[in-house]
Structure formats: structure tokens, C-alpha cells
Amino acid sequence: MIPVIEMGGNHTLRYPIPPASQTLNHCKIRLLAFYIPFLHHSFLNMLVDVLILLYSPAYCQTLKLRVPSKKIFTTIGSFDKMNQTLAFRFKVLVGIVAISGFSQGMLLPLIAIIFEQDGLSSSLNGLNATALYIGILLASPLMERPLQKIGYKPMIIIGGIIVAVSLLLFPVWKSFWFWFALRLLIGIGDHMLHFATQTWITSFSPKERRGRNISIYGVSFGIGFAVGPMMTQLITIHQALPFIISSLLSLTVWMFVFRLQNEFPEEQNIGSASFLGSFHRFGKVLQYAWVALLPPLGYGFLEASLNGNFPVFALRNGLSIEAVAILLPAFAVGSIISQVPLGILSDKYGRQHVLLIVMMIGFLCFSAAGIVSESTVGLFICFTLAGMAVGSTFSLGISYMTDLLPKELLPAGNIMCGIFFSFGSMIGPFIGGITIDWFKGSSFFYLIASMMLMIFVSLLLFSLQNKRGEITQNN
Secondary structure, X not given: OOOEEEEOOOOOEEEEOOOOOOOOOHHHHHOHHHHOOOOOHHHHHHHHHHHHHHOOHHHHXXXXXXXXXXXXXXXXXXHHHHHHHHHHHHHHHHHHHHHHHHHHHHHHHHHHHHHHHOOOOHHHHHHHHOHHHHHHHHHHHHOHHHHHHXXXXXXXXXXXXXXXXXXXXXXXXOOHHHHHHHHHHHXXXXXXXXXXXXXXXXXXXXXXXXXXXXXXXXXXXHHHHHHHHHHHHHHHOOOOHHHHHHHHHHHHHHHHXXXXXXXXXXXXXXXXXXXXHHHHHHHHHHHHHHHHHHHHHHHXXXXXXXXXXXXXXXXXXXXXXXXXXXHHHHHHHHHHHHHHHHHHHHHHHOHHHHHHHHHHHHHHHHHHHHHOOOOHHHHHHHHHHHHHHHOOHHHHHHHHXXXXXXXXXXXXXXXXXXXXXXXHHHHHHHHHHHHHHHOOOOHHHHHHHHHHHHHHHHHHHHHHHHHHHHHHHHO
């Protein structure tokens, strides 16, 4: 007698059970829904899920089930459709990050040029630029509770509205403090976008593809950040044109978010959603994943120092403006080239091992840059290699943090990554400027190399501590 599955209810269904050794093929099982239209929808889902686990291609052929059309297949639902939904979601989130990078990359040089043409001092120009990072720091402790209450999709929509409207308001009134307030709002809106997209991507990405997905996230931001400065040329046509185009691009990508289904972060053992509860979770993040926060800190320090201090260092040491225009993109291009390969390697060999290697390479590259600081060719090689190594440290740090923390702490972990990045971005130009003023020669490059070395040592100590703990547990 052939064993059967019996389903109760208004209709009793009897199907032969295949041997467990036969392979699964859910695609051919899904078409049963087409042949059993009288079943209730919830019952049908249960039936299909049971059959997915049991039936093999051979038994589908035994039942003489024909393959339905693609339209029928997608209508009744399938795992392929689920994968397509995740792929579309990932593309939309990556597109949002690219436009965010584009707007940030445009604002930094664009407003600096406009203020310079208006005769504003360089110190006030730099002060206005810090508004973005101040906005990030102010918003960071307040992000977790709204995300728990409203979910990922509304957070992205609200952040997108803030950024797009702020960009449109720049041409309305040219005032130092008005533009300062707008940049602060853009910092808050951008942080809402980044926080929600980072947490969402890390939550639905499987561990074996997490590094790849986060690296694609980093590449998209890097490409947008690199393309953004090209918009500065449009001020020769009209000063408001770059702001309007950037705002329209933000709105265009933002519209796709409405097609996504909202989700909420993991709530198991998440604790109180209050302000004090958030700080309690920040403490847990520091306890379990403090070492993963150092790469974002180092990347913020490095990126802000290179963009803010290196032009001053170069001009004081005899390099031309043309050389600066070539060297800074070399670092960005290097980071774009290596982001995805490093993410894939981190999935295969472990985030900690890859971070140790890239930090050591970064230390060696910037040490070498100090030796060849008067050679444009030498600096180009060092910057490109350094970009290929440490240009991915922010995305690798996020992936590493995700590996170390339980899912319920991911929102707090992503906030802490943003805080450490912003803190590094604020102290980098300040310490770099002091170093250039007080010390001569190649001290600027040695400062960055020292930061890379300190992070390398911290990662190494954390690795040795974990190995020691594993040995103690095994004994």
C-alpha cells in the first residue's frame, strides 16, 4: 500500500508520499493550487507548504501534473517571487543610498565654491560644512525608537522628504545660518535614510552574502559621492540648477519606496523603546562589538582628513591644484574597485581576517605616501592602493558588527556605526589641521598611518582575546 497524506476539512485529499531520498522541486508542486481552486486560501497555503517538503520531480510526473504558465505561477505565489521581491527591495535601497551619496558629494564642494566666491572666510566655510555631521550626531540617539514604532519604509520616506525639500530650499535664500540649518536637516534626513537602509539590508541578508550586499551598498554610495561634485559646473548656468536637479533625482528614487512592503526590526528581547532604553542598548553594542565600530571611525577620520586637509598640505608642499584634482579621485576610484571583491572575500574568509589585512595595507600605503610626498606619481600609486584597501572599512565594519550582535541589537549597532563615523569625520580635519600647522614634512600622512595602525592593533587584540576564550571553554 502506498503511504498517503490526508488533509481534513470540507474535502479530503490523498496524495502518495515520495521517498525522502528524492530531491525537492517546489516549482512543480505550486501548480497544485491551480488544480484545486475550491480550497480555502489559508488551507491551500498549508497544503502547498507540506507538499513542497515532500514531493520530488518523479512523483510530480507520476501524478501527471503539467507546468502552468508563468502568469499562473506568479499569481499563485512562489519562492522565486519572494526572491524577486527581495532583489527589487535591495535595488531600491541601493539606489536610495547612491542618490544620498550624490547629494552629499555635490553639497560639500558646491557650497564651498559659492561661499568662496562670496568672499567668506575658510574657517566659516568649514564651520558650515560641519552642520551635516552635527545633524547626524544629534539624530543618532533618537533613531531607534521611531524605527521600532513605524518600521523601515516610513523612516526612509520621511528621511527622503526632509532631504528633497531641504535641497529645494537652498536657492530660496542665500544666508550662512539658513544654509547651516538646511545642511543640518539634510544630515538628519540622510542619517534616517542610511540608518533604515543599513539595518534593513543587514537584517534580510543571509550571513554568506552579507559582506557582498553591504559592499554593494558602499559602492553605490561611493559612486554617487564621486559623481556629485560634477554638478558644481552647473553653477555657471544658474546657481540654483544643481540643487533643483539633486532634489528631483532624490524624489524620483524616493517614489520607488512606496512599492516596498514595510517591515519592522527584530523585537525579541529588544527591551524598552525609551530614550534610556536606547542608551542601554548602545552600552550592549559597545560591550559586544566595540571593535567593529573602529573601522567606521577610522574611515570617517580618513575621508574627512583627505578631503579637508590634503589640499592644504599639498599646496604648502609644492603640489599643484591639478595634482590634487587627480590624487583625491584616485582614492575614491580605488575604493569603488575593491568594495565588492573585499565583501565577497570577507564572506568566505571572515570579516576579522580581511579587516586585519586591509588595515595593515593602509598603514603601509600611508607610511609610503609620507616618504614620496613630493612625487605626484608616487602619491597616486599610494592613494589608489590605499583606497583599494581601507576604502571599504566602513562597509566591512557594518558587516562585522552584524556578525557580532544578535538581530535585536542591529538597529542600535547601526546607529553606533553612524555615530563613530561622524565623530571621526569631525575630529579628522581638526587634528589634521593642527598636525599640518605644528609639524613639518610628511606628518599628515604619518597621522593617518598611525590611526590605521591603532585600529589594526585593536582588531588583533580582540582576535587573540576571542581565541583565548575559545581555548578556555574547550578545556
